Amino acid sequence: MLEVALDKPEYAPGDAMTVALTARTAGKVTLNVIGDRLITSVTQDVQAGVARMSIPVGNDWGSGAYVVATLRRPLDTQAERMPGRAIGVQWFSVNRKARTLAVNLGLPALLRPNSTCASGQD
Secondary structure (H helix, E strand, O other), X not given: OOEEEEOOOEEOXXXXXXXEEEEOOOEEEEEEEEOOOEXXXXXXXXXXXXXXXXXXXXXXXXXXXXXXXXXXXXXXXXXXXXXXXXXXXXXXXXXXXXXXXXXXXXXXXXXXXXXXXXXXXX
């Protein structure tokens, strides 16, 4: 398991998303941003501990996506350690207010069976 934390839960296009990873071992981390497709991918070498990576948020990221982080640890024959991997996932939203509809249903206090409910709009 790879711990993944984002600097905020919601972003706007053009923001810089900062992803903090808590790596138990040194290795190579690949961050994939996945929505209805693979949106972007970034790879970086990290040391054990907390590593931070930054990704610019694009205009075509939809209403939200997942950050999927994969840490790969290489084979270490001197330490007699096999290769390994750790995976972490975090969801975030993009510009949610711009994609939210305000719905106001003005209903009468009393509705009778077999009657018509008018919307109040002409």
